[in-house]
Amino acid sequence: MAKVPPMPLEEAQAHLLALASPLPVEHVDIEGAIGRYLAQPLLARRTQPAADLSAMDGYAVTAGDMAGPWHVVGESAAGHPFAGEVTSGQAVQVSTGALLPAGAAAVILQEDLARQDDRIMLTGDGPLPPHKHIRPCGLDFRKGSEVIAAGSLIGPADAALAIAAGHKHLPVCRKPRVAVIDSGDELASDPETCAPHQIPASNGAMLLAMARKLPVEAWRSGPVADTLDALIAAFDEAHHADVIVTSGGASAGEHDLIRPALEAWGASLDFWRVAIKPGKPILVARRKRRTGPQIVIGLPGNPVSSFVTAYHFMLPLLRRMLGARYVLPMQITTRLGAPIRANGGRREFVRGTWNGQSVVPQALQDSGALSALALSNVLIDRAAFAPAGAAGDEVRVFLLQNGGIA
Numbered sequence: 001m002a003k004v005p006p007m008p009l010e011e012a013q014a015h016l017l018a019l020a021s022p023l024p025v026e027h028v029d030i031e032g033a034i035g036r037y038l039a040q041p042l043l044a045r046r047t048q049p050a051a052d053l054s055a056m057d058g059y060a061v062t063a064g065d066m067a068g069p070w071h072v073v074g075e076s077a078a079g080h081p082f083a084g085e086v087t088s089g090q091a092v093q094v095s096t097g098a099l100l101p102a103g104a105a106a107v108i109l110q111e112d113l114a115r116q117d118d119r120i121m122l123t124g125d126g127p128l129p130p131h132k133h134i135r136p137c138g139l140d141f142r143k144g145s146e147v148i149a150a151g152s153l154i155g156p157a158d159a160a161l162a163i164a165a166g167h168k169h170l171p172v173c174r175k176p177r178v179a180v181i182d183s184g185d186e187l188a189s190d191p192e193t194c195a196p197h198q199i200p201a202s203n204g205a206m207l208l209a210m211a212r213k214l215p216v217e218a219w220r221s222g223p224v225a226d227t228l229d230a231l232i233a234a235f236d237e238a239h240h241a242d243v244i245v246t247s248g249g250a251s252a253g254e255h256d257l258i259r260p261a262l263e264a265w266g267a268s269l270d271f272w273r274v275a276i277k278p279g280k281p282i283l284v285a286r287r288k289r290r291t292g293p294q295i296v297i298g299l300p301g302n303p304v305s306s307f308v309t310a311y312h313f314m315l316p317l318l319r320r321m322l323g324a325r326y327v328l329p330m331q332i333t334t335r336l337g338a339p340i341r342a343n344g345g346r347r348e349f350v351r352g353t354w355n356g357q358s359v360v361p362q363a364l365q366d367s368g369a370l371s372a373l374a375l376s377n378v379l380i381d382r383a384a385f386a387p388a389g390a391a392g393d394e395v396r397v398f399l400l401q402n403g404g405i406a
């Protein structure tokens with residue numbers, strides 16, 4: 001297996017994503033759907049506005065009747081329409097959002113009029129074009145039209161739109177169940193009592209937090225010792241997870257037991273090693289269950305490698321299972337704010353800080369250096385053998401915020 005060259009990132013991502021499909025659809029109330037992804041296109045059940053409305057406070061008059069004066073025959077307030085019809089020489093007082101009375105085709109702003117008892121006359125300008133202050137029926141959407149595309153992330157505006165379109169519930173994919181397992185004999189579960197030969201188990205909490213930015217049901221276990229039995233027991237415990245994410249033991253050392261443990265557990269390896277830095281030893285495996293397949297992503301233990309591979313593999317996989325339209329993180333082009341060194345033979349994701357104008361690479365790029373990772377908000381995408389860059393040069397970056405999805 002070790003002789004197979006590491007796979008290019010995009011090929012490995014495509015491979016992983018092909019293993020998964022969106023989970024079954026369930027219907028949830030709109031409040032509960034926020035932060036989830038719409039599983040099917042949403043069609044409007046009503047037209048909005050359902051009738052012509054006034055967009056301003058003023059007076060509604062007929063179309064050919066713009067000079068005035070007019071006789072005020074009634075009022076149409078929001079929620080209280082005028083029952084009759086407006087004819088030439090007449091006006092109906094209207095408020096913003098009120099139904100335009102039958103016969104009316106223009107609204108004159110109240111500040112452009114003077115009123116004396118039931119008579120109004122023009123003191124300012126009439127509306128130009130005459131329908132300017134009218135929101136026509138169906139301006140926003142019409143019954144039967146698609147208002148939200150399948151795969152959209154349901155945010156506050158989408159929730160409002162869905163309600164306006166006549167919905168109480170939305171179809172979303174079931175939440176993926178995600179088990180995160182820290183592995184390694186050197187890991188201490190209590191960071192306050194960590195011996196010098198130990199290291200606090202920090203990846204599990206980080207990966208859990210990354211997964212939980214998405215609508216998932218996630219938990220963590222471990223740290224699990226570097227033995228086949230302990231790892232198999234941890235996999236068994238995660239039997240109801242759709243996705244198992246391990247950290248550590250993915251590399252080639254004698255104590256790197258994730259691959260043999262997965263094999264012994266009955267999982268089959270899909271791929272191991274991707275041509276990226278950090279994160280090369282990532283692996284993906286699958287196990288068949290009666291209730292559907294389980295996908296295992298074995299992330300490298302180095303904390304930054306774990307983070308970068310979770311960003312490029314775990315989050316896209318979860319978004320695929322959630323039915324998201326955009327699953328892969330997005331890139332933007334920016335400029336270097338400081339020089340960057342020449343790259344080696346592996347595509348590298350250099351941790352950097354972007355201020356909206358330019359990006360500065362962190363000085364410390366060790367794949368164990370959490371201090372530099374925590375200061376970073378982008379990954380600078382450096383091709384294999386990219387030459388050194390100077391301040392002002394263009395670079396492509398992945399934004400870390402929101403899992404890289406704009």
Ligand SMILES: Nc1nc2c(c(=O)[nH]1)N[C@H]1C(S)=C(S)[C@@H](COP(=O)(O)OP(=O)(O)OC[C@H]3O[C@@H](n4cnc5c(N)ncnc54)[C@H](O)[C@@H]3O)O[C@H]1N2
Pocket residue numbers: 182183184186187199200201202203204247248249250251252253256278279280281299300301302303305367368
């Ligand atoms: N001979 C080779 N050695 C290594 C190779 C290689 O190709 N040949 N690859 C290197 C690369 S690249 C990486 S990345 C690491 C990843 O190795 P593992 O996935 O086996 O990770 P571990 O050895 O278990 O741990 C590495 C490092 O990370 C710390 N760690 C592990 N788990 C956690 C955790 N949950 N929280 C915090 N820190 C954790 C661990 O203590 C180690 O320091 O392998 C290289 N070696």
Ligand code: MOO
Pocket residue numbers: 276277278279280281300302305367
């Ligand atoms: O690929 Mo490893 O993640 O560089 O340290």
